[in-house]
Amino acid sequence: MHAADRVSTRHPVSDRLIDLLGDLASLDAPDEAATAAPQLLERLAEDGGAAACQLDTALTHADDLQAPAFQTVASVGYSPEVSSHLRAELAPSPHGRRVLAATGGLRIDEDDPFHFRGSDHYREVLHPAGYDDGISIALRDPGARLVGLLHLSARSTRDFAPELVGALAPLGRAFARLTTVATCSSPDVTLPPEYAAVRLDAAGRATPVVGRAPLHAALDTELLGIVRSILGSGTRFATFLHQQAGRLVEVRVHCPSGRAATHQPCTVATRPAASTLGLTLRQLEVLTAVATGAGNREIADELCLTQRTVAAHVEAILARLDTPSRAGAAAKATAAGVLLPSADPESVRSLARVLGRPVT
Incomplete structure (x- = not known):
């Protein structure tokens, strides 16, 4: 493999590659990016002289950052066996680590300074599949976080278009952006x-997100009910807590349109709850009701508590959050995403009431 960023960049980038870069830069929606990836890879292969291309995304939930796991976004030209090898076995190997450490990608060429042709990857997988040259690029976001890998393979060392090497840096940035959008x-x-x-989707059917x-x-009836109350409020972003199967989960909802309609496409994300601001589950329920503007009697009736108990909870909440007012406590809880809402729009813990707009 050869450090591709050391190769001469005297060859100008072709108009077709410039058009490809422009199309990559225009993708703004996750579904659009994931759908367009195969066609864009086909264009890259055709314009760059590659027989096969593959785009893998680093799994964002991988536990071991030193040995990242990958998921294939799109693969063009590779057999399933070669595609699986590139996705799962190349990165953890010594040659894969060289790719991850390189700033501009690595290439197999006639010189082969890293003796890639002597590796099992080449002898047992790539060469039998008919590939004699290849380029692998580690894709990183503007913060230098690894977001994916881009592989290109050619039948011979003469097949890659001369201008391709000069375009590797912008291509790497463009495909890194596509990967971050798709994930x-x-x-x-x-x-x-x-x-x-x-x-x-608008019917509430879930589609997995690449790399997540x-x-x-x-996504049971209760959780979907809360999500729909957020969509109906016209709020673009909302974060709340949800208890299910005995554990507390933080939920984020992103509605790209920002319009008020309970049935529309959105993204739902979760992680284990990181914080409750030091409040108990009962206190979170009371605080959520406080955030809707409910009085102690309403809260007591719904939660089957006495008004005195509710008042004691409110006092403890204000002390814990170091705020003198119910409004201040509600604002802190909303900003921290620790409200524990009910799916019932008539509930004093309805997130629609917190957001202050009726569900449509």
């Missing part, structure tokens, strides 16, 4: 790596 990791979606995520773990909670 819902782009800035407009604001989902940190530790979140699992799915996309819901399965949700930490089942």
Whole structure:
């Protein structure tokens, strides 16, 4: 393998590659990015002289950052066996670690300074499949976080277009951006790596998100009811806590349109609850009701408590959150995403009431 960023860049980038870069830059929605990836890889292969291309995303929930796991976004030209090998076995190997450490990608060429042709990857997988040259690029976001790998393979060392090498750096950045968009990791979606995520269509059907773990909670009737109350409020982002099967989960909902309609596409993400601001589950229920503007009597009636007990909970909440008012406590809880809402729109713990708009 050869350090591709050391190769001369005297060859100008072709108009077709420039067009490809422009199309990569125009992708803004996760579904759009994931759907367009195979066609974009086909264009990259055709314009760059590659017989096969593959885009893998680093799994954002992988536990071992030193040995990242990958999921294939799109693969063009590779057999299932070669595709699986590139996704699962190359990165943890010594040659894979060289790829991850390189700033501009590594290439097999005639010189082969790292003796890649002597490796099991080449002798047992790539060469029998008919490939004699290849380029692998570690894709990183602007913060230098690994987001994926891009592989290109050619039948011979003469097949790669000369201008391809000069375009590797911008291509790497463009495909890194496509990967972050497809995984819902782009800035407009604001989902940190530790979140699992799915996309819901207007009917509430869930589609897995590339590079994301399965949700930490089942999308049952109660959770979907809360999600729909958020969509009906016209709020683009909302974070809350949800208890299911004896554990507390933090849930984020992102509605790209920002319009008020209970049935529309959105992204739902979860992670184990990181904080409750030091409050008990009962106190979180009381605080959620306080955030809707409910009085002690309403709260007591719904939670089957006495008004005196509710008042004691409210006093303890104000002390814990170091605020003198119910409004201040509600604001802190909403900002921290620790409300524990009910799916019932008539409940004093309805998130629609917290958000202050009626469900449509």
